[in-house]
Amino acid sequence: MSEENGSPPDGRFALAKLRRACGILPGAIETTTFGHPTFQAGKRRTFVVLDDHEQPEMLCLVFKAAPKDQACLVDGKRFFRSKFGAKHGWTAMQVDRLTDWQHVKQLVVASYRLVALKRMVAAFERSDRPPRRPRRSKSGGLRPRPG
DSSP: OOOTTOOOTTOHHHHHHHHHHHTTSTTEEEEEETTEEEEEESTTOEEEEEEEEEETTEEEEEEEOOHHHHHHHOOSSSEEEOTTTGGGTEEEEEOSTTOOHHHHHHHHHHHHHHHSOHHHHHHHHHHHSOOOOOEEOTTSOEEOOOO
């Protein structure tokens, strides 16, 4: 890996950031596929890969995007169609010191939503909501909100 773009040669920093982004997703597991750190929603439902083979000398994040989102993202500089599965929305993003990790988190969550089971997405949506304040009963005491 070249450091001219500021990429760590081994990607440890990027992997740590990616682990944090994926750690909030129900049922997300980390595995290795073809030698690359891969995150899946349950078994065999890949939603993001940290890859160093998409572009020469470049660490990339590969994720699934909806076709319209892929079309908006791809710019040939930081974002490009993945070598594998581009027609199915797989998109690669250059990872370096300029990487906006808040944006990465949004992309990771969107990719997760595309591949995860409906129950997993529902669990994430429940966990993503701010805690609700308890409602007061007619007698003035607190009672839990339904649902």
